[in-house]
Amino acid sequence: MKHWTQLVRSQEFRAFLSAPRKLLMLDYDGTLAPFSVERHKAAPYVGVRSHLETLCRASDWRVVIVSGRLATEVSSLLGLPKGLEVFGSHGAERLDPGGTISRAPLPPAWERALADARFWAEGQAVTQQLEEKHGCLALHVRGLTPPKAAELLAAATHAFGHMAQAAGAEVLPFDGGVELRCHACNKRHAVERLLAEERARHGQGLAVAYLGDDLTDEDAFSALGGEGLAVLVARRGRSSLARHLLRPPGELLEFLNACALSASPPAVATAPGDGPEEGGEAHGLRGRLVVVSNRLPVTLARKPSGWEVQAGAGGLVTALAPVLRDRGGLWIGSCGQGGEAEASAPFARFSKEAGYRLLPVELTGEEHRDYYEGFSNEIIWPLFHDFQSRCNFEPRYWNCYQEVNRKFARTVAANSREDDYVWVHDYHLMHVAGFLREQGARRSCGFFLHIPFPAPDIFLKLPWRRQVLSALLEHQLVGFQTLADRRNFIRCLQVLHPRAEVWGRGCVVTAGVEEKSVRIGCFPIGIDYAAFAKLAASPAMAAQARAIRQAYRDRTILLGVDRLDYSKGVPQRLRALRSALARHPELRERVCHVQVLVPSREGVGEYQELKNEIERLVTQINGEFTVPGWVPIHHLYRNLSRQELVAYYLASDVALVTPLRDGMNLVAKEYCASNVTETGALVLSEFAGAAAQFQRLGALLVNPYDTEEVADAIKTACCLSRPDRRMRMHKLRENVRRSNVSGWVDSFLDAAFSRHLDDFAPIETVQFHEKPPRRAGKTWPRGH
Template sequence: MRKKGRLIVVSNRLPVTLSYEDGKWRGKPASGGLVSALNPVLKNRGGFWAGWPGTGKGAGLSHIREILGPLSEESGYRLLPVMLTEVDVEAFYHGFSNSVLWPLFHDLQSRCVFSPAFWEGYLKSNGKFARVVAKHAGENDFVWVNDYQLIPLGEMLKKRRSGLRSSFFLHIPFPSVDVFMKMPWRKEILSQMTHYSFMCFQTGRDRRNFLDCLRVFFPDTAVSGRGHILRVKVEDRSFFLGSLPISIDFQAYSSLGSSRSVVSRAKTIREEVPGKQFVLGVDRLDYSKGIPEKLRGFQRCLERFPDLREMISLHQIVVPSRESVDQYQALKEEIELLISRINGRYSTTRWVPVNWHYGSVSREELAAIYRAADIALVTSLKDGMNLVCKEYCACKGKEPGVLILSEFAGAALQLAKGAVLVNPYDTDGVAEAIYRAFSMAEKEKRDRMRFLRKSIARQNVFWWVDNFLRAAAGKKLEEFPEQAIPSLWPGIITQAGKEK
């Protein structure tokens, strides 16, 4: 029996990116909010990260072995793959996860596709995750399940290993009762969420929505306690319930933003951008991010405040996502059309109002863009947290800057005092916020940025992890000591769902 517990993180995807080049599968560490948050947590603590490696047809276990071994050594924790078939991915990932839960939890229920086949595939794939995790988890290990794709996993793990306790963090928003109840499997999803020993949300608003739903569908729900952590009893089980805002490694971003190479590159970017100030948008291609609303707000700003023409520009970075999905292709086309219209109407021989980049940007280049930008504009229609706004502030250093932030982003609850909050549906409101940021006095800019940076530094990713672990496991991060990376084989689940 193991005396020292290990951290076992479970998410839909492994923190790696795989590609097929020159007749061979290759891998590299992935980027993203969850990866950035949990990499420093797992590193060198003898734990696992379980997830789908993102490969479909043509990638067998031998290829996975070749790729994940070196990547595990580089990451400092063991990568544990769950193999899914193309049918699984279609029903579980593209289907129930991203065509039911994602739009529903972002209050966009009109985009939901309530297919029974999606629900069946969702449960089937979660069963594969359960078999992998149950095979490798020790009695004293701490299992930390992440996000909406894996809601049923806690109950499934209980059935396989009655003594294994797991906790869950939802990274996206949780909807209000009137939205949530439109899903056919509403009670099943709620019940599955009550099988974790600790359920945690990004904000108190999400937690309240969850409790409201519980009280509707489980009228005998009992809640006790005060503050960030509550105790909830539903039927024959009880669990802790909390809200903790996820964050970033503030010091790492701050140091990067102040590094010589980034400062130099930021200076070059400022010289390249026409106009007195420039506004920055950084978003993944998704209808929840409000990119068209941002563009309409910027266009309205140029219409209402003609003195800003040739004085301000918008640089929009769009990171590709789900490019094979028709809705996302249509969104990309809408963005391109809006940018074309704005530039066609307002461009001059020496100024183009909107520049955009469709593709990923290196971490160092993004830090330089953050540092150079006078204004960051985040117009999410609904967001669990939004880490872009925190990265922007961290990279600014002592440079002044203004954060314009959607009031529908989870981060707005934490950063309201320092940011300029907007309703992204209010085109005039967004336009006025941009004008206000452009005209803001230097002292106010510095004071606001100082507040934002202090708040993010205080509640950084390590604060988030420590508080989550204390609530869920009664331990601090430092109580998971450094250990050797565990072996991976046997125990892998093949695409057919069998152990090998």
């Protein structure tokens, strides 16, 4: 019997979801709803209704409930979505989507048997345990003590047996009781009828599945005759005709979610010119990937000849561009500089050349100030990085943030279709999915947070905490960098929604909140390993690295590469370096620290103060320790090209990556990928997301707030032997190679779609699994 993890990746499941017509039949009690002693309170699991509603609206699905209950009772408990039909009383009655009930004829002797059964129940004083249905009489023993239940079941089985012989009926046990049933009341008949109807209408393009939990569902499994998916919904496997096992409720919801994501939208007649402006239907494409981020993956610059659009760099662009291009994809974002309207022609040219469409969202100066600089960077950024004292909870920022998210949502709604998948990135746009729903645009949405998610005691300080959390819950899948971030999110969810439940194990779990089910996963982002490794292995880079080392007289080079931001911990790192030089005099004149600081938000006073503090510390430390021919710190305040950066990575002996808090920190991974000689060492903050991957692989983990610990780690890294360095760096590089950026995209989309990942492919075109060639020749001498 296949479990969910095997089923979801099987060709059988993919074939089922990709069939042009699907028939999904489901039991109710124990399958879609937990058993309840008070049967009228057996509500479906959280999220079931929404998934069934999606399937019922789809043009390629037929969903039928096959239950032992009365059809009207199932309808009432489920809040019957439009288009859903029910076979009740084990198939003896049928409630069609229009609300009409039809019932199978019963033999005349049934009324006599029913009267005898009632008489027997009165004599046993168990009439309250009886449930009368069309052609069925069930005796329930749930809630009784085991001895009492066993005694009553034995007596009822014996008494009902005599009545069944006279009425041409049968006595069958079920999980929690025993039932007297006419032969017409059998789930086998319902399944056979449904199969016959669908085959007559749709021929050979039909795929079927039946989900059930108890003994009465074995008749339905038998009726499938080995065709389709026979799925047992149970906590543990048992002897069954079913070939697959789903554990409720988490794996059941995963199954329904995969079905809902595969569903085609309802057939709607559209007038000429309706729908998205470009791509999509015009090209015969379905199910595009729509990426939504604050910034587009391009730069917009005004030249004497007009606006010019140039491709951006970075792992995200490298990973997503082939996926978008192959599926006629769309990327929505702003350029952050204005002028998008004037640059429409260059955007169109770039889109044509790139093979996927860029759609800019133009922001006013006020919107950029209050939404981006205000709410995003004066509230969410410091709060999520554990700097709540730096937050400016200005209500004006919140209002503008919502309006800009609405603007993005309107753009998405106007330029996408129901079968597109919308992948929203980062904290700037947490409300897009919610506003899409508010605007009546039904889209499957996923969200990935690139920064950390704070613990409840920090997140709850946000005045709009409930609104932000509710907005994230509008996505079908919410992704985080680390398990710690996912754990913090779940804890916040449970604080603000005490009745929320979480099911599942592993990297992706399912949360049930009110009537929603949301998948929550951990997807550590990677880098384009092959690009960095290939560039670092080139002769040109070797020459540049050699020149850098010669300029520093072959001393041990310590490297720090950071954007100007208080979360990067640059002042703390400089103080730790001062401590290392003071406590370990043998490091003096033998090490040089190169601090690359990338300009950021220079117009913000707080960032200017940080820049001044860093420059003051550099001056003080250099003034304290400099001797003729040696300056301990070399400070570079500018952007470096990738070639320059890789040259420094390759030339450096030790990378100091010590942020106070970071979602992942890709500098650590870039350094490892570029270290083709495998002779470098990595000092890494415990509070960087990368620490979760690197902690057992050879990185020297430190608490960046502990100056002496960082100082000692610097000394240790400088004194590592060459074999120790090679062993540590080899492990780190192998991890970076395996978990590259294309693997990150692969894992997120696989979790979002199950089989749909193939629809966005070929993702293999950007997977880099080959190990770059080692550079031949003598390695550079080290200064320790």
